[in-house]
Every structure is written in C-alpha cells, then in structure tokens.
Amino acid sequence: xxxxxxxxxxxxxxxxxxxxxxxxxxxxxxxxxxxxxxxxxxxxxxxxxxxxxxxxxxxxxxxxxxxxxxxxxxxxxxxxxxxxxxxxxxxxxxxxxxxxxxxxxxxxxxxxxxxxxxxxxxxxxxxxxxxxxxx
Numbered sequence: 551x552x553x554x555x556x557x558x559x560x561x562x563x564x565x566x567x568x569x570x571x572x573x574x575x576x577x578x579x580x581x582x583x584x585x586x587x588x589x590x591x592x593x594x595x596x597x598x599x600x601x602x603x604x605x606x607x608x609x610x611x612x613x614x615x616x617x618x619x620x621x622x623x624x625x626x627x628x629x630x631x632x633x634x635x636x637x638x639x640x641x642x643x644x645x646x647x648x649x650x651x652x653x654x655x656x657x658x659x660x661x662x663x664x665x666x667x668x669x670x671x672x673x674x675x676x677x678x679x680x681x682x683x684x685x
Contacts (some may be wrong), residue, residue, distance in 0.1 A: 610661045628648070643682075645681045647678070
C-alpha cells in the first residue's frame with residue numbers, strides 16, 4: 551500500500567452509502583404510496599359497485615368504501631358519492647370518489663427542510679374515482 555491511500559475505501563463508502571440508502575428509502579416510500587393508491591382505487595370500485603345494486607344507494611356505497619379503507623388502515627380525507635341524474639334511476643351514472651392525503655414517512659421531513667410556505671411538500675393527495683351505471 552502506498553502512502554496516502556490508507557483511508558481511500560472509507561472515504562468511498564462515506565460518499566456512496568448515503569446515496570445508496572436514499573435511493574433504497576425512495577423506492578420503499580414510492581412503493582408504499584403506490585400500494586395506498588391501489589387500495590383507494592379498489593375501495594372506490596367496490597363502493598360504486600355497492601351503490602349500483604338494486605335497492606342500494608349512498609349510505610351503502612360510502613359504508614362499503616369506508617370499510618375497505620379501514621381494513622387497510624387508511625383514513626380518508628374525503629369519500630364522496632354522486633349520482634347523475636339526481637333521481638338515481640336505472641341507467642344513471644353513479645360515481646364514488648376517494649381522496650387520501652398521503653404523507654411520506656422518511657422523505658417528507660427531508661423535503662420540509664427545504665420548503666417554505668404553508669404547504670407540506672411531504673404530503674400529496676391521492677385520489678381515485680369509479681363510475682358505474684345503476685342496475
């Protein structure tokens with residue numbers, strides 16, 4: 551070993567390791583956000599399906615969607631139901647829309663250090679809706 555190369559590997563690890571860890575944490579964070587997006591998409595779909603069944607309406611749709619979200623441990627920001635026309639007869643379009651404010655666990659606090667203002671850059675609204683025809 552030549553003089554001056556004794557700490558070379560330590561310096562290389564000190565430079566590369568934070569970058570690698572940030573990349574891995576980012577992959578896990580975005581995978582979790584995608585998982586939550588899929589859960590709210592399925593909850594909206596199931597809520598809309600429940601609403602279009604004969605004899606069912608807004609209460610059944612919202613209860614079904616909220617049950618799916620609570621089973622996954624997700625607290626929705628809003629769950630809305632809409633029927634066009636308002637009479638909600640056979641053939642009417644029924645829409646269930648779900649909005650969830652998703653907060654990144656590790657990336658959020660880091661982004662907050664660089665942000666200014668009232669908005670939290672570590673929180674993003676995830677939204678999904680499903681539209682089906684009343685049977």
